Amino acid sequence: MAQAFVGFIIGSALALAMVWGAAALWYRLPGSPLMRRFAVAGWGLAGLVLVTLGVQGLWLAHGVQLVLMMVLLIWWFQLKPAHDRPWSGDVAYLATGEVRHDRLCLHHVRDFDWRTRDEATEQWQPRSYDLDRLDSVDMIVSSWGRPGVAHVMISFGFEAERFVLFSVEVRRLKGERFSEIGGFFRQYELAIVATEERDAVGLRAKVRRERISLFRLNMPRHAIRSLLLAYVEEANALAESPRFYNTVSANCTTLIIDMARSIGARLPFDYRWLVTDRLPSYAFKVGGLWPGYSLSELEARGRIDPQARAAHRASDFSQRIRRGVPGWESLEASALAEGKQR
Structure with missing residues (x-):
């Protein structure tokens, strides 16, 4: 027996x-x-x-x-990730950068004008940011109706005038589609891409018609700076040594958690690391979201896809999508003042 x-x-x-x-x-x-x-x-x-x-x-x-x-x-185990493959245009360049005299210089920032899911006017530009003006960080969560699944991005703000968004993505080949199951089997390489918000948020809101929420994070300025530099360090390391994407262990959420931990954040493991559309509730639980509001209020007032569709490629896209979002009351007051002057 x-x-x-x-x-x-x-x-x-x-x-x-x-x-x-x-x-x-x-x-x-x-x-x-x-x-x-x-x-x-x-x-x-x-x-x-x-x-x-x-x-x-x-x-x-x-x-x-x-x-x-x-x-x-x-x-x-002989399968190795690579950089020299025919990549899709939106992940053709990985984010890389360096700090020069308190200025962050990013070499490739994407600013595409998307017409369809696969077609865009492509533009990659170098950008320079004054780290002394860095004072905000937001978590942007985009979902498309699949239970438990969302894409998480982090955006850094410089006195509400300039923003740069970092997105951890699948590095797809030209014409290749993403498969969550394929993500378990070394089908894709990992990419960290730096973009303008009107590119990454606009694509998901206007073209893909996704539900998008923005949450200002409750972090002191020194921690925001450390997190941004951790992103740059991780992006530079990835550009030097390619890695495979993994649906569970190396994705848009786990890398954020790893970088936050690397700068000293105490983040206990939680199932919501894997159920990515629940990440805002985890951030609320550990005190990471803007204080003074309930989670339901933050979720309701943080919904930005209608504003993003209306703003599209406007020069003040980043300011318009934040109006009414908790933590960004100054932008709302500024908009009201402008309206009265007119």
């Missing part, structure tokens, strides 16, 4: 490993889709036969499965 139970456990574990192997072959085996179908079908047939024989007590079948998995894992 004990031997049968051990055999069942081993067989079940190997069966799951064979299923993982089939997915790994489908998402990462080079060649045409037809070739991948044949490879996955062959692997699946071999796995089915070997699992069946193993359940019937033929231990040699388990041994053959182990050999197959070892060969697959040798191939798997």
Whole structure:
């Protein structure tokens, strides 16, 4: 009885490993889709036969499965991320930068004028920012109706006049679509992109019609500066040594958490790190959102996609999307004053 139970456990574990192997072959085996179908079908047939024989007590079948998995894992761990691939235009350049005499110089800041999801007037520009004027940081959360899933971006402000947004993204090839499942199987490289807000927020609001919320974070100026420089350091390291994107362990949320921890933030693990559309409630729990408001008030007043669609490519896009958002009352007062003068 004990031997049968051990055999069942081993067989079940190997069966799951064979299923993982089939997915790994489908998402990462080079060649045409037809070739991948044949490879996955062959692997699946071999796995089915070997699992069946193993359940019937033929231990040699388990041994053959182990050999197959070892060969697959040798191939798997030889897969390396790269920078020299035909990237989609929106991730053609990674963010890189350096500090010169209290000025942050970013080499490639994206400022695309998006017409459709895949078409835009492309523009990459160097930008320089006065770190002495850095005084705000916002978390921008974009969701598209898929439960538990959202994209999280961080934007840094310089006395409410200039903003630069950092987005941790999948580095897709030209014409490639994103798959959450493929993100578990080293299908994509990781990218940190610096953009103008009217690019990244405008794309998601006006073109993709996503729901977007903005939350001003409650951080002292020295911590904001440390977080921005941590972003630049991480971006420079990524540009030097490519990494694979992972849907769970290396994505738009986990990298933010890692960088915040690197500057001393005490952030206990929480399931909401993985359920990314719940990240605002986690930030509220640890005292990271703007004080004086309930979470429901912050979520209701932080909804900015209608303003973003109306502002589109306006020169004051960043100021207009913040009007009415908690923590940005000064912009709202300024807008009212302008209206009275007119």
